[in-house]
Amino acid sequence: MADRPDDDLPAGYASPPCFMHELDPAWLGLPAAPEDAQQRRDVARWRKAERQRLIAARMALDPSLRRHWCDRIAAHLDASLGPLDGLTVSGWWPIRAEPDLRTWADTLPDRGASYALPVVAEKGRPLVFRRWRRGDRLEPGVWNIPTPVDGPEVVPDIVLAPIVGFDRACWRLGYGGGYFDRTLAVLPAGRTVVGVGFSLFAIPTIYPQPHDIPMGMIVTEEGRRSEYLNR
Numbered sequence: 001m002a003d004r005p006d007d008d009l010p011a012g013y014a015s016p017p018c019f020m021h022e023l024d025p026a027w028l029g030l031p032a033a034p035e036d037a038q039q040r041r042d043v044a045r046w047r048k049a050e051r052q053r054l055i056a057a058r059m060a061l062d063p064s065l066r067r068h069w070c071d072r073i074a075a076h077l078d079a080s081l082g083p084l085d086g087l088t089v090s091g092w093w094p095i096r097a098e099p100d101l102r103t104w105a106d107t108l109p110d111r112g113a114s115y116a117l118p119v120v121a122e123k124g125r126p127l128v129f130r131r132w133r134r135g136d137r138l139e140p141g142v143w144n145i146p147t148p149v150d151g152p153e154v155v156p157d158i159v160l161a162p163i164v165g166f167d168r169a170c171w172r173l174g175y176g177g178g179y180f181d182r183t184l185a186v187l188p189a190g191r192t193v194v195g196v197g198f199s200l201f202a203i204p205t206i207y208p209q210p211h212d213i214p215m216g217m218i219v220t221e222e223g224r225r226s227e228y229l230n231r
């Protein structure tokens with residue numbers, strides 16, 4: 001650290017410093033109160049079942065309706081994000097009927113923006129992002145998801161996160177790896193974080209847990225919700 005000048009360090013982080021040790025005794029290696037441990041198990045079990053239900057419903061959607069919704073999501077993203085010149089936007093390679101924004105992503109270079117895809121470089125660690133454009137090499141990564149191998153590692157200005165389920169306060173339910181929460185916890189401050197999904201998968205609550213980090217906004221085919229920002 002001593003040989004690193006302060007101005008090389010990020011000005012701050014997207015989330016406050018980790019106070020998990022104050023919220024979660026397990027963080028200190030202490031046994032959790034039995035009711036806390038029970039509550040965590042109940043939430044984890046509920047999330048697992050809810051994920052299965054929501055993913056099955058998404059995969060059962062009519063493909064042409066899904067394509068139509070994806071076009072609308074792309075239009076709402078453009079309206080919500082504004083000019084992208086000079087920015088790096090991260091997305092995903094769609095699996096399991098996630099919104100397919102690949103055609104939208106193809107338009108980014110012409111707008112002076114670059115695109116990046118997430119990479120699980122290490123299990124249980126934050127995602128890294130590699131710059132990617134159509135034609136660049138992809139290789140199967142975790143869950144066989146096509147993943148860039150050659151592009152430089154980048155820190156996106158705008159992180160788009162695919163959603164399995166979400167609630168009105170912009171909490172996101174993903175696939176249960178905790179990858180986006182870990183990533184957002186170390187993302188430099190001032191980045192835009194957008195959960196993207198279909199409005200059908202709004203649920204009353206995801207039962208947010210201490211490790212969860214809400215999205216700055218959610219974009220669906222119906223438009224933009226950002227109640228978290230307005231609270």
Ligand SMILES: Nc1nc2c(c(=O)[nH]1)N(C=O)[C@@H](CNc1ccc(C(=O)N[C@@H](CCC(=O)O)C(=O)O)cc1)CN2
Nearest residue numbers: 092093094095118120142145162174175176177179180
């Ligand atoms: N298209 C796409 N790519 C993406 C993501 C995504 O959500 N969508 N990710 C977004 O994060 C990352 C991959 N996410 C993953 C999330 C969970 C597991 C996983 O192994 N899940 C466990 C179940 C965990 C549990 O329920 O406790 C498993 O299947 O055994 C793997 C990858 C990076 N790439």
Ligand SMILES: Nc1ncnc2c1ncn2[C@@H]1O[C@H](COP(=O)(O)OP(=O)(O)OP(=O)(O)O)[C@@H](O)[C@H]1O
Nearest residue numbers: 172173174175176177178179180181182185211212
């Ligand atoms: N910042 C973190 N540090 C350590 N562990 C974390 C962190 N964030 C999440 N986790 C772990 O990841 C597990 C899964 O988290 P969660 O159910 O929120 O996943 P998810 O958001 O649905 O998944 P994903 O982001 O991969 O799509 C949690 O039980 C927690 O143990």
